[in-house]
Amino acid sequence: MTDRTITLLIVDDHPVVRDGLRGMFASDPGFDVLGEAAGGVEAVELVQRLDPDVVLMDLRMPDGGGVRAIAELTRRGARAKVLVLTTYDTDSDTIPAIEAGATGYLLKDAPRDDLFTAVRAAAEGRTVLSPAVASRLVSAVRNPSPAAGALSAREREVIELVARGTSNREIARELFISEATVKTHLTHVYGKLGVKDRAAAVAVAYERGILG
């Protein structure tokens, strides 16, 4: 297993990142970078043509994005394992990617050795997740929606006002509570919706029918 050379395809819209990755893997004879793609569409084409063992895939690319490409590869029953390598670890990125068929999910700040290990693991079909992503996934799976979709009444009031562009201070006045409490509610909302800020919270709330 470990002896065979692992062939790779690098997919990222940032040339710098592509170069960096190519350089890294070039230094280890255990890997062979077959090619690069700058977008999802190109990636699907190259996978067909080059048939790599592992695809290092960025999410969030200009032309449609990585999730669509992963789904397409899965649909076609591609042999290649997809290892997502991205900067962000939001639920709205990770979960769709995993659902679409990604074998692993790493953050770009992962140490070089972790990356090598992860690629080898992915080549063998084993799932690799960044610790942060892993813990998030576990809770997401354990609480498929109970903890996810279940905002309390108060929390719903708050997010509804947020969607209207109301500031925390204004929300406080509106609901007869302190600004501190508003922030507490929002922090809880962020946790439940798997986001980091109010804008994303509003988006997820719409996606789940909590708003709109």
Next chain:
Amino acid sequence: MTDRTITLLIVDDHPVVRDGLRGMFASDPGFDVLGEAAGGVEAVELVQRLDPDVVLMDLRMPDGGGVRAIAELTRRGARAKVLVLTTYDTDSDTIPAIEAGATGYLLKDAPRDDLFTAVRAAAEGRTVLSPAVASRLVSAVRNPSPAAGALSAREREVIELVARGTSNREIARELFISEATVKTHLTHVYGKLGVKDRAAAVAVAYERGILG
């Protein structure tokens, strides 16, 4: 016209505001406050029972909100003129309120005399708008949706990333532009969507089908 006593109904969920308004109008013999309501539902009931000339209505109340109450009054063909008196002047508040049938729209920071004048004007069926609201409405009417719904491609990319919880700096990296440019795009988006922050922009984008 000006000689007759004008009867009022005060609708606001803040007791303090209700007291303040009641006190103001009590000091002028030209007005007679018939009653108060703390929410939209109660307001509709009281209008039926008390038949005031003018309803001073807050938007954004716990039980459904002022817009719904205004619409209900309009539907029932109530004689009372509704004068919206609120703190916020977002498009998402003003336009629905006017559409629902409000005769006027004042901000709570309006001087006391302006308020009196506005109530008298409303009683006569004349439309009264805060200067800020007026100018906003004009442009909203002149550009029914052309300037409203038409985000440029770049702007759509930006708001889409915002909805995913991406910070301005991250968006800049993502799109290969500077953070300053991202902010410029967002400022334009706020203007076009009639909002003041990213959270509200995401909400409006969903409402208009730009996102989702």
Next chain:
DNA sequence: CGGGCCATCAACCGATCGGCTGATACCCCT
């Protein structure tokens, strides 16, 4: 009765945002 969820509040701090002003440049249309 203890544990968990909810709601409430406080104070601090760094990061981010949004507003403002001003500028360059391209393109399309008149």
Next chain:
DNA sequence: AGGGGTATCAGCCGATCGGTTGATGGCCCG
């Protein structure tokens, strides 16, 4: 040629946000 829309960038600044820690009290469930 000029105007308008779009895209790009800069710097400054106050306001706001989000994270953190810690705490109180009510409520329900087992």
